[in-house]
Amino acid sequence: QAGLTQPPSVSKGLRQTATLTCTGNSNNVGNQGAAWLQQHQGHPPKLLSYRNNNRPSGISARLSASRSGNTASLTISGLQPEDEADYYCSAWDSSLSAWVFGGGTKLTVL
């Protein structure tokens, strides 16, 4: 099953801005946009955004999602210690009729 591509790790300093990327193809990210999820160790994932910057209630405005072609991005500004987590992108793949996930990016806040 084809998955989405994410960098394994990103490190940024406190109060800096991190941009996480997620590359798919025209059947998934390019067609449907991406969802972004955050997962802290030992906890279930939490939905942060879906498609173009649509955020569920309670999700911080420091998070901003966008898409350009087959690549989706999640930008987190003013990094805080609690932002340190694993971040996954996901998209519905119309050719597979399945949700596909990226391998995840571990964000470290220095």
Added chain:
Amino acid sequence: QVQLVQSGAEVKKSGSSVKVSCKASGGTFSSYTINWVRQAPGQGLEWMGRIIPFSGIVNYTQKFQGRVTITADESTSTAYMELSSLRSEDTAMYYCARDSGSYPLEYWGQGTLVNVSS
């Protein structure tokens, strides 16, 4: 307030089956898709399949076709995921995740650890 509560951890032998439950409260159970996602130790997320309770329509990812069965009981607002012919590689945390009217994968259960031993 939507809440998904999953059944407890399981220890299974290779070749056996496991059935994990996901009981929903809050909101209308039948209207929203329930997905099953698993995560092997130290690994990423993997979508297994989904069910739309009111229609009974199910989709499975190709990898699990023939081994996974997802069902839903509207009378108890509970979804089930049964995985058969278990092998050690199936050792993972299994999550149910429900869509909302606005977002996919918005609500998550706490996870059920399935440990498969030979």
